[in-house]
Amino acid sequence: MATSSTAAPPASPGHPAGHAALVRDLQNALGAAAVLHLPEDLIAFEYDATIERALPEVVVFPATTEDVSAAVRIAEQHLRPVVPRGSGSGLSGGAVPLTGGVLVVLTKMNRILEIDRANRVAVLQPGVINLQLQEAVAPHGLLFAPDPSSQRVCSLGGNVANNSGGPHTLAHGSTVNHVLGLEVVLPGGRITRLGGRLVDAPGIDLRGLFVGSEGTLGIVTEITVRLVRAAPAVRTLVAVFDSVEAASEAVSAIIRRGIIPVALEMLDREIIRLVEPRIHAGYPLDAGAVLLIEVEGLAEGVDADGAAVEEACHLAGAREIRVAHTAAERDRLWEARKVGIGAIGAASPAFYLLDGVVPRTRLPAVMRGVMETSARYGFRVANIFHAGDGNLHPNLMFDPDEEGATARVLECAEEIMRLCVDAGGAVTGEHGIGLEKRSYMEWIYSPADLAAMHAVRVAFGGAERFNPCKVLPGGHGCASGHGAEAMAAIRRGSDSV
């Protein structure tokens, strides 16, 4: 990142009226070093983990809650949009400043403020990376349950904004189930607190409403999270199936036995062939699909649950079951899950990572539909996903330089999303609506439903200029049409994490 110039910005024909005054006010409030405004400095902030690009007018790096509040107030005075951003690892274009304005980057607010072991609570700033928190609490025998696959880079503020999930959501729930309290800066700049330090707080669940609002209701400046005890025993096993369908049947069979594993992940043949040569975890290259299953609890319970899971898998047609006997073996099996998306990026010039969710019992039929649809369009598809939650992640691989490929991939993706909705599902399980899926909201919700969500934005005060063009369809000056928005979620292979 280039350092910011302290000189007054030159008048530029590309800038909206009042640009110089905006920059000056922000510099006065936050300090010149915390404000970027030169075009060469802004380029790094025009996109997140997607290919949608839009240049912010100014980027600010607040160091304190008061800085955030000041930046929001100044943006408001200058009638500029405000877009919050954490690590920029979002997968739905939520941090793309589509209509310009002030991008508030929270990476400098990255301190863990408190770990209260006795009460299993941690207090931290929004720029703390998910994995950093995990590493800080692990010595206390505690963990923060949400563990998105991007946990090496994603920030907790981003997790709160997107209500992020991860492989262990199945038993532990998403981010919203682990956030106790928030300090937030509301549109207009007012600082307030929602929730507290305990699992429940009296009254309206405003903290729960705020989590997952994708930066449209305010900016999180401090997060109080709940920690859980690491389980005394864990068993990780891999069941190998000849087909995705058989593996999907096994998912239902396991749940039917009254066992909710802490993780129940599926990797299909395409993924196995991409990752196994890299990590040598022992996934069979000729498998149709594997389930990566984890049960935890007391040692005796883990033995019993593990045996029941094995039996369910065998009955569903598993041809082989492997159990990790050491922590190293367990880590290696999980490594495949963690490097999966990166392996797709390395193997294809571009790919579109989809995020849909269906009732578990509809998984076999919907997965068949995913395979048929992508085959019909002629795309390679790799599936690596949270099967236990019914949360699909088909990755459509394609070459954007091939004529018409991008348009066809968007069409194919839309058909797959339709399959999810028609099966009684939803269009995102954990990546968020962001920019990408705003138009799909109308597939699920009536105008009255959407009006109610809009009313919440109005009540919080940010309906017009706070992360505009996100979550809800419509909006002044926002691009529209599925193609334009869905494009946001396509990822270039070479850039993939």
Added chain:
Amino acid sequence: MTATATDLDRLRHALPRDLERSSQHYVVDGVTPAIAFAPNDGSEVAALLHAADEAGLTVAPLGARTATGLGRPLARYDVALDLRGLERVIEYVPEDLVVTVQAGVTLATLQATLREHGQYLPTDPSPGDEVTVGGLLASARSGAWRGHLPAARDLILGMAVALPSGDVVHSGGRVVKNVTGFDMHRMHTGALGALGVVVEATFKLTPLPAVTRTLLLSAANIEACGDLARRVWDASLAVRAITVLGARAADGVMLPPVPAVLVEVAGSPASAERTLRELRSLAPSAGEAPVETWGRLRRLAAGPGATVLRLGIPPAEVETTVAALERSGMAAWAHLAAGVVIARGDIAASEVEALRALAVERGGFLQIEVASAALRKAVDPMGEQERLLVAALKQQFDPRGTLNPGRWGAGL
């Protein structure tokens, strides 16, 4: 201001004739409403709300009426909206662990339906399972399982809410993981019906534990009970409740009148057996207690005739609060993992304020769960809230103040 005959007729025209009930049956805090209705579905509820809104009448949604002592007394009460007619289980797919029900279904009915498939909705609110689903969500009161299991609000996958505008709006869906749009259903949990009337909810379910056992652990005094409870919590055992009982609370649930720790073991046979073994080694005196003890504790928290307080206190300090409350003459107990202390007895308004200050100082809260209208007028029952945001939401969803006016205080 009172409702005129013309106003009431407008309501009668909005709904089928046979839905009107005798208003005498719906007295709340000594006030009889002008009229009462018992609709059967969400669209009828919405039609009634809309008609009342147009006529300038106020509506109090009612279910099993287990939480009418929660919140401020109503500022005005024209129309009783009895939701018990919304009594259908709309869809239950055991294989998906998902159920959709109308808001008037009682928790008892729901649990009985689910039990047939070895499943349950893992929540144990006071006063008991006679609460309706709508009441469960609007009052958002957790029980002994909280901290080990999710709150009711965390179990909601989707919701339908009737609004004074006449719309029935939906949020969420029927899948267990979903970030499609705002979690509007969270706004309605704990809202005491101030922002809309819940008419339908979809929940994610949990398999019933194969084995449950209730154990009573004793220790020398309340401080030792607190320590023992935390050792149980730290042992990561298969338990779904760890409750520290003051002597008066123990007496109130027909146990020996000494401080004790009540633990509910829940899990697979293998986990439960190991847990029982561990508990006996942590507390050699551990013995089985009647399973009914939990129901007695929930009823004790239901009040009638006494004041009941709920305090949020960090788990590390619950026993000192229990001890202080018991010294003041109340029966008190703590659900450790949730950091919740419940106290029942007589208490003056000034003492409630002092207790609240003490809880807030520790990062907690105080909520009046049950009390006379007089006490609920003298002391804010809910404590500090984000008033400005709540007022802004009220302005959006119920601008004329049709729903439960005053329950959140003046103007809300």
